[in-house]
């Protein structure tokens with residue numbers, strides 16, 4: 776069975792930007808529910824849990840067609856939430872290299888990147904996530920995906936996920952998504968994002 780990740784901070788770490796109740800509910804009621812449902816679906820298929828949920832995308836053909844949509848939805852619910860919780864940090868973090876240079880090259884600067892990120896997240900219709908992902912050529916791609924879709928579906932590796940489902944901010948901001956974004960985007964965990972970026976580049980280099 777897949778295990779839940781531990782948060783590298785307490786539920787109250789983001790007060791007053793995000794209340795303890797909001798983060799606790801998000802982690803315990805939403806993320807854990809996806810994890811249980813994914814484990815249950817896979818256990819029903821006698822899955823051996825020999826690889827992590829990110830590899831389910833590559834191996835989806837091994838599962839009966841009637842459960843694939845549900846499987847990808849639950850897998851996305853697990854992976855997207857895990858990455859979201861790891862993409863934020865209670866401390867403001869400067870962007871390390873090599874990510875910083877790539878953001879400057881691609882978006883004109885870290886501030887410009889955050890502005891683009893904000894606009895994209897603000898305009899996402901309905902529920903979903905704003906991602907920063909690395910494509911097969913090692914390029915950084917900023918994109919929105921609906922519901923629990925994942926960049927893995929399109930051959931990209933997500934390195935930052937930002938949850939804009941209303942459940943992630945409603946208790947604190949009602950339906951005012953822009954305020955949630957304004958308050959939380961300054962707390963992106965660039966250390967973790969950069970770590971994943973380096974890891975993807977390394978794996979891509981090894982594969983060539």
Ligand SMILES: [Fe+2]
Nearest residue numbers: 805938940943
């Ligand atoms: Fe969520």
